[in-house]
Amino acid sequence: LSALLTLLFAQEHDFSPDTAAQQQGLTAILQQADSGRILVARHEGVVIAMVSLLYTISTALGGRVALLEDMVVQPDYRGQGVGARLLEYALAYARTQQILRITLLTDHDNAAAQQLYRQHGFQQSGMQAWRLIL
Template sequence: MNIRDANSSDLNAMTDLLKQLFSIEADFEFDAQKHQTALAHIIQSVDCVCKVATNEQDRVIGMGTAQWVYSTATGNKSAWIEDLVIDQKYRSQGIGQQLLNQIIECCQKAGCSRAQLVYDLENEAAIEFYRKQAFNQTRLGVFSKSL
């Protein structure tokens, strides 16, 4: 297994991973074109990181992204982690932990002092994973509005 920066040739594989993720998240609908457009921007942006995990044949088996925002609470840059997903066939092998660690390392190097994320309230596996990675649940809720 290898973890590297994502590139445009990874877009189809990353979109397939998002299809797996969105199949269990009630708030989102899968739309390959929209997802690829967003991923292409994230890959190219200096205020983001996009990593993929690959197997021995360089097939993408996991991905994760983070984007920087400025937090008035901390007075610093904060990382917004999104779309951490490992292909179902490769879960429970430590790949997610390694991928998340590399994403967090990139966030720290970029000057982020905090990492935050949202999760599906019914995704018990993700909740347990983030707890094991020393993420703390907050008392904050999330609202969303389409614009």
């Protein structure tokens, strides 16, 4: 999973690969089941794609929502529908968990990811992402 995150963060504008931080984050999610889930796709027993669903509560919706994080497919498997199938699985899983909304972020110029999300019903929000690194 950490190797997949290294691929992801190497292509994102706002982040850089940091294996120790990535492993710490993955461990936290895996050890705290109520914080979220990491879903993977495998080929011949090898993890080739992953997506994380991280949970919080929405006061606007009155229930649990998720942040879709870390959607990444190994380059050799891109364009073969792996990401689409993993995303479909993540959406189905979220429905079984009574998740009311899924929010995600993409780089402004990541047209391929944006097309994938649009094809699965995601719409661009009128809200703007802001962050403060502490």
